[in-house]
Amino acid sequence: GAVVSQHPSRVICKSGTSVKIECRSLDFQATTMFWYRQFPKQSLMLMATSNEGSKATYEQGVEKDKFLINHASLTLSTLTVTSAHPEDSSFYICSAGGQQNSNQPQHFGDGTRLSIL
Amino acid sequence: AQTVTQSQPEMSVQEAETVTLSCTYDTSESDYYLFWYKQPPSRQMILVIRQEAYKQQNATENRFSVNFQKAAKSFSLKISDSQLGDAAMYFCAYRDTSGSRLTFGEGTQLTVNP
Numbered sequence: 001g002a003v004v005s006q007h008p009s010r011v012i013c014k015s016g017t018s019v020k021i022e023c024r025s026l027d028f029q030a031t032t033m034f035w036y037r038q039f040p041k042q043s044l045m046l047m048a049t050s051n052e053g054s055k056a057t058y059e060q061g062v063e064k065d066k067f068l069i070n071h072a073s074l075t076l077s078t079l080t081v082t083s084a085h086p087e088d089s090s091f092y093i094c095s096a097g098g099q100q101n102s103n104q105p106q107h108f109g110d111g112t113r114l115s116i117l
Numbered sequence: 118a119q120t121v122t123q124s125q126p127e128m129s130v131q132e133a134e135t136v137t138l139s140c141t142y143d144t145s146e147s148d149y150y151l152f153w154y155k156q157p158p159s160r161q162m163i164l165v166i167r168q169e170a171y172k173q174q175n176a177t178e179n180r181f182s183v184n185f186q187k188a189a190k191s192f193s194l195k196i197s198d199s200q201l202g203d204a205a206m207y208f209c210a211y212r213d214t215s216g217s218r219l220t221f222g223e224g225t226q227l228t229v230n231p
Binding site for chain 2: 032034038041042043044046049091093095097105106107108110111113
């Protein structure tokens with residue numbers, strides 16, 4: 001079946017570092033991918049919609065310059081947390097699939113646990 | 118805007134028993150998709166079951182079934198013969214037919230007691 005790969009699964013780094021997270025659709029093309037942030041025991045919060053070949057659409061309250069999204073190909077979207085600080089520590093998940101007028105579900109990556117020291 | 122509500126933050130069930138998780142949603146659309154996802158401690162998001170709004174028949178997947186009440190905008194999940202491996206956070210989700218964006222509920226943490 002369809003698989004979404006997310007890498008890395010865990011990042012621990014110093015404050016001020018920029019961190020890049022990759023999301024790949026392994027056996028299908030994804031013109032749209034989604035990036036979520038999840039705090040412990042809470043729901044997934046949509047941060048942005050990544051659009052292949054165009055700018056990402058950010059949700060209200062999400063800083064575009066802080067969370068850079070690039071979707072340069074039909075199988076890869078990247079999220080870069082720039083100059084990360086401890087408050088950026090969280091669990092980040094990407095998803096792809098579930099095209100318009102299709103009952104096919106979105107498929108999720110395994111997530112990235114980001115810890116900023 | 119669509120909203121999804123899960124009114125039960127936590128639920129527990131005895132192994133081998135049946136439990137029902139509730140979900141309500143709000144939409145002005147007549148056609149849409151509904152999903153239940155499971156998130157175990159590994160935090161991987163796993164699709165449990167899906168339902169198309171135009172289908173009157175309730176979806177079933179082995180021990181998992183839904184009670185879809187379109188007029189009431191209700192989409193509950195029933196887990197039969199609960200197993201220890203069913204312990205997880207369960208999320209109800211909504212999606213328009215016109216897009217691929219999901220709207221999630223707050224989640225229900227299910228504990229299965231041996």
